[in-house]
Amino acid sequence: MMRGRILLLLIICFLTLTSFIAIxxxxxxxxxxxxxxxxxxxxxxxxxxxxxxxxxxxxxxxxxxxxxxxxxxxxxxxxxxxxxxxxxxxxxxxxxxxxxxxxxxxxxxxxxxxxYKKIAGKAVCPKCSKTDLTCPIIYNNPPLVKPVVKNKDTLVRCIVNNKYYADSDVHSLISANWYCSRDNIKY
Ligand SMILES: [Zn+2]
Structure with a gap:
């Protein structure tokens, strides 16, 4: 009888413990x-x-x-x-x-x-799956419009003529062509 109770208690303890362990x-x-x-x-x-x-x-x-x-x-x-x-x-x-x-x-x-998937000519951001805060990246040297970044507000960079001006003119075939200011990523 006692053994049975101990066993039951052990089983309850085991189940309680394992339920907290994320697999x-x-x-x-x-x-x-x-x-x-x-x-x-x-x-x-x-x-x-x-x-x-x-x-x-x-x-x-x-x-x-x-x-x-x-x-x-x-x-x-x-x-x-x-x-x-x-x-x-x-x-x-x-x-x-x-x-x-x-x-x-x-x-x-x-x-x-x-x-990348495109909606109305804009590439969909692979992270947020949206296009509302995305803009094409422009590579030129020197930049036509120097991007202004205030308080890390990356959104500003995107607003300049609705384009993102890259810091360099190096544009390889793999280079990103789009920028998402929501996620601050290039793709
Ligand atoms: Zn995004």
């Missing part, structure tokens, strides 16, 4: 990065491919000559996971944002440049 499953991403454009294909080697969540880099890799990548991370309480590329002469470009994952093992073959 996190590691997510594995892999695939290739390619382009039908020969010049872009050459630029892929050496690109820095990384995932950011909650303003922290949670996974990263450098693309080698195989042009394949494999990264993994343990999602915590982050709401959104942003996949970026950056490299010599190109800005940090947001490729895609994930709010949920289709599984633990995900194959994602990336073709550059990314063909």
């Amino acid at each position: 996190t499953i590691r997510v594995y991403f892999s695939g290739s990065i390619s382009s039908t454009n020969k010049k872009i294909e050459e630029q892929i080697i050496g690109l820095h491919f990384f995932v950011k969540a909650n303003k922290k880099v949670i996974a990263q890799t450098i693309i080698d000559s195989t042009r394949n990548y494999a990264i993994s991370f343990l999602p915590d309480k982050e709401i959104i996971f942003d996949f970026f590329i950056t490299g010599f002469g190109i800005d940090t470009i947001l490729l895609k944002s994930y709010k949920t994952f289709p599984g633990e093992i995900i194959t994602w073959n990336i073709e550059l440049p990314i063909k």
Whole structure:
């Protein structure tokens, strides 16, 4: 009788404890990065491919000559996971944002440049999925209109003729063409 009670108590304790433990499953991403454009294909080697969540880099890799990548991370309480590329002469470009994952093992073959969805001629921001605060990036040297940034109010940069003026005239084939001032990202 006593044994039975102890066992029951132990089971209750176990169930109570485990109900508080959040089960996190590691997510594995892999695939290739390619382009039908020969010049872009050459630029892929050496690109820095990384995932950011909650303003922290949670996974990263450098693309080698195989042009394949494999990264993994343990999602915590982050709401959104942003996949970026950056490299010599190109800005940090947001490729895609994930709010949920289709599984633990995900194959994602990336073709550059990314063909972002467009609404009324404007590319949809891959993070907020909107176009209301997005504008095209203009590369020129010297900038036609010097962007004014007050109190990190990035919105101002977008308002100048409804264009975002890049700080440089370096415009590679992978360079971002759009800017979202809501998220302060280029894509
Ligand atoms: Zn956005």
